[in-house]
Amino acid sequence: MRSRPVTQSGRMEQHSPSIRAHAVALMRQGIPNRIVAERLNVPRGTVGWWRSEDRRARGEAYEQPTDCPHCTGREFDHAAYAYLLGLYLGDGHIISKRKQHHLSVFCNAMQTGLITAAEEAMRKVMPLPSVKQRYKPGCVEVKSYTKHWTCMFPQHGPGKKHERPIVLEAWQQEIVDAHPWEFIRGLIHSDGCRITNWTTRLVGGERKRYEYPRYFFTNVSDDIRQLYTDTLDQLGIQWTHCTRNGNPYNISVARKASVALMDAHVGPKY
Known part of the structure; x- marks a missing residue:
């Protein structure tokens, strides 16, 4: 047996048939429960119950509203x-x-x-x-x-x-082609990072420390890495595989001009 909405005192709140009919008419027009409740000064739970009872009376299956x-x-x-x-x-x-x-x-x-x-x-x-x-x-x-x-x-x-x-459908690829930097930014923000590497060089016979920024993207899926590098190619970004323990899971961007482009459109996670 279906339960009915009750007031805080435990007694069912009564509303005139005309108010209920008005509420049902509004809901059949697609107006949300919240708006109907505010407009008629009726508790939202009551409006929801009226909606479910109206659907049941008409034999209508409930479908979750979507904006997909x-x-x-x-x-x-x-x-x-x-x-x-x-x-x-x-x-x-x-x-x-x-x-x-x-x-x-x-x-x-x-x-x-x-x-x-x-x-x-x-x-x-x-x-x-x-x-x-x-x-x-x-x-x-x-x-x-x-x-x-x-x-x-x-x-x-x-x-x-x-x-x-992992293969993009045609409509997805069109979006990536139109917004490649947003796609790259999402991949870096999930499975990537911006780090500072360092090395040493001989300058005038003296060994000095040299630091440079680098972007890494790490993903076990060959297909996802391919989507990443294909998009980098489209953007003119130079990249290399950075194999570790025989696994080519890391993609590195270290060339100065390419890092500058990545900084301008992606930047570090924060």
Whole structure:
């Protein structure tokens, strides 16, 4: 038996049939529960109950409202998507199972700018889903709750990303081609870093310490590294493999002109 909304005193609050009919008419026009409740001065829980009862009477199955660009054809922020795609391919994942659907991006807890940027990118691509932060030791998980992230990231699948092919669809590649720096910035902010290396040189017979900045991107997936280096090539950035223990997982950008371009468009995580 379905429960009915009650007041704080435990007694069911009564409303006239005309108010209920008015509320139902407004909701059938697509007006959110919150607006209907405010307009008619009725508790939001009561309005929600009326909506569910109206759906049941009409035999209508409940569908979670969505602003998914893929499903609705809605325009969305392509630059924000390119950045979010980079974050997802690096340190992101999607949970998609019955009654549990969300996109997660893991950030260093000290890098508050990155946490804010991840949250803003999610909201710009799909404003309707709720976005929350979950704090764990040393990191913050930024989560956006909707099953439709699988529509926007068709690379989602069972197992780890490096254990399955990662290939962009044509519409994704068009966005990356139009916003390559945002894509690179997302990849660096997830699986990359800017560090200062040093070496020594003989200057006038005297050995002196020489420091230089370098960008690293590290990812186990061959496909994701290829997406990164292909985009660097498009931007005219010189890069090299930095093999460690026989594994070519690290991509280095160390040439002065290339580092300057990376500094101008990416910069260190903060």
